Amino acid sequence: MEVEKLSEEKIADKAAKIIRAHGLKRTPQRLKILIYLMTHHNHPTAEMIFNDISLSDEKTGIATVYNTLNTFVDLGFVIEINNGNDGSTHYDFFAKPHFHVICTNCGKIADVEYPNFDKIESKMRLETEKQTGYITRSSHIKIYGLCPDCQKLEK
Amino acid sequence: MEVEKLSEEKIADKAAKIIRAHGLKRTPQRLKILIYLMTHHNHPTAEMIFNDISLSDEKTGIATVYNTLNTFVDLGFVIEINNGNDGSTHYDFFAKPHFHVICTNCGKIADVEYPNFDKIESKMRLETEKQTGYITRSSHIKIYGLCPDCQKLEK
DNA sequence: TTACATGCAAAGTGTTTGCATAACT
DNA sequence: AGTTATGCAAACACTTTGCATGTAA
Numbered sequence: 001m002e003v004e005k006l007s008e009e010k011i012a013d014k015a016a017k018i019i020r021a022h023g024l025k026r027t028p029q030r031l032k033i034l035i036y037l038m039t040h041h042n043h044p045t046a047e048m049i050f051n052d053i054s055l056s057d058e059k060t061g062i063a064t065v066y067n068t069l070n071t072f073v074d075l076g077f078v079i080e081i082n083n084g085n086d087g088s089t090h091y092d093f094f095a096k097p098h099f100h101v102i103c104t105n106c107g108k109i110a111d112v113e114y115p116n117f118d119k120i121e122s123k124m125r126l127e128t129e130k131q132t133g134y135i136t137r138s139s140h141i142k143i144y145g146l147c148p149d150c151q152k153l154e155k
Numbered sequence: 156m157e158v159e160k161l162s163e164e165k166i167a168d169k170a171a172k173i174i175r176a177h178g179l180k181r182t183p184q185r186l187k188i189l190i191y192l193m194t195h196h197n198h199p200t201a202e203m204i205f206n207d208i209s210l211s212d213e214k215t216g217i218a219t220v221y222n223t224l225n226t227f228v229d230l231g232f233v234i235e236i237n238n239g240n241d242g243s244t245h246y247d248f249f250a251k252p253h254f255h256v257i258c259t260n261c262g263k264i265a266d267v268e269y270p271n272f273d274k275i276e277s278k279m280r281l282e283t284e285k286q287t288g289y290i291t292r293s294s295h296i297k298i299y300g301l302c303p304d305c306q307k308l309e310k
Numbered sequence: 311t312t313a314c315a316t317g318c319a320a321a322g323t324g325t326t327t328g329c330a331t332a333a334c335t
Numbered sequence: 336a337g338t339t340a341t342g343c344a345a346a347c348a349c350t351t352t353g354c355a356t357g358t359a360a
Contacts, residue, residue: 025334027340046325061342066325068340082237087350088324099279101289110287114279124254124269128298132265134256136300143283145291180359182315201350216317221350223315242325242348 011038022075029060033068037078037093043100043109045088079140083107097121099141105150112143166193177230184215188223192233192248198255198264200243234295238262252276254296260305267298 015034019026032053036044044052050065069091072078081090083102090109092100098113114120125136170189174181187208191199199207205220224246227233236245238257245264247255253268269275280291 025339027334029341059342063326063343064341070326086323101283101287101291103289104292110289112279112283112286114282120275124267124296125298125300127269128256128267128300131267132256133303134258134265134298134300135306136256136298137259138299140297140299141279142295142297143280143289143291144293144295145280145283145289148288151290180314182359184316214317218318218351219316225351244349 011035014038018077022077024071024075028058029064030068030071032056032058032060033065034072034078034093037072037091038095041092041111043081043090043092045090047088049091076138081109081140081142083109083142099143101143101145101147103147103150104144105146105153108147108149110147166190169193173232177232179226179230183213184219185223185226187211187213187215188220189227189233189248192227192246193250196247196266198236198245198247200245202243204246231293236264236295236297238264238297254298256298256300256302258302258305259299260301260308263302263304265302 012031012035015031015038016026019030019034024030033049036049036053040052042048046062046065046069049069050060050062053060053065069078073080073091077094079092079094081092081100081102083090086107092109092111096113097117098111099117101110101112102108121139125139128134128136167186167190170186170193171181174185174189179185188204191204191208195207197203201217201220201224204224205215205217208215208220224233228235228246232249234247234249236247236255236257238245241262247264247266251268252272253266254272256265256267257263276294280294283289283291
């Protein structure tokens with residue numbers, strides 16, 4: 001898809017840099033979680049991440065997964081998505097600006113990269129500040145619909 | 156603000172119409188909850204609605220509040236907002252197109268009415284359908300920032 | 311009258327927390 | 336060495352469910 005085909009090593013490097021750039025200690029768990037998010041764009045839940053990384057030798061508690069994800073979200077390089085279908089929260093490494101489509105039937109989440117997304121976003125933020133007096137920091141757009149698979153099932 | 160200063164009776168009428176237009180039985184609980192949402196734009200949680208409507212004579216269980224809200228959301232005339240600060244879900248009667256700003260400090264939610272919102276939204280949906288093959292139905296935009304009150308506190 | 315909504319309480323789920331242990335700088 | 340993160344399990348909060356009762360059409 002993209003020119004993002006970095007070697008495993010490079011991804012690990014990049015992840016380590018991101019972690020240290022935000023003043024966090026570089027622990028195996030944080031590294032593993034971040035690498036997972038950078039290499040998987042399936043919008044996993046904390047539970048999914050926990051299951052997948054538990055396959056390796058290093059053990060990681062579910063609480064640590066939650067804590068780590070919250071830390072990443074607070075620092076801004078990972079975002080949360082609530083799809084409203086299940087009660088759980090999904091996560092996404094926020095590399096380039098994009099938004100999400102969520103299937104109202106099966107909950108599957110896909111990325112959409114929108115041309116001029118930056119411009120539209122900053123306009124909306126400007127308007128928001130004007131109308132409400134809030135100082136805006138970020139935005140989050142979700143579109144709801146029916147994914148191709150679920151369209152087939154409905155026929 | 157708007158020409159929406161309807162009498163209590165008219166709101167009740169409108170609420171009843173919405174309920175019946177969606178094939179639902181018109182129960183006192185549904186009416187009360189919908190009227191509450193139509194007349195309060197404080198983006199309440201289920202708990203808040205439950206507390207407020209419990210003040211009147213008619214009693215309503217918390218489970219009914221949740222069930223009713225879910226029904227309304229499924230039918231599309233009420234929307235859910237997860238602000239990510241607390242773990243709870245907020246609700247909003249979706250009269251005219253708008254989006255929300257959420258204070259990352261205190262969680263307060265405000266409405267923003269954006270000019271040309273419809274156009275931007277339909278463009279985004281078009282792009283989404285093209286890129287992902289989803290059939291889109293609705294969208295949900297959230298902006299995060301700091302509300303005026305919390306700005307003062309930070310000084 | 312018949313299907314559907316309600317209320318209660320219990321169960322369920324996802325997430326957070328307290329504390330002792332372990333690991334990073 | 337000192338601070339900070341981890342892991343476990345218990346605690347939490349929000350939401351859903353089962354079932355008997357009540358109510359709208």
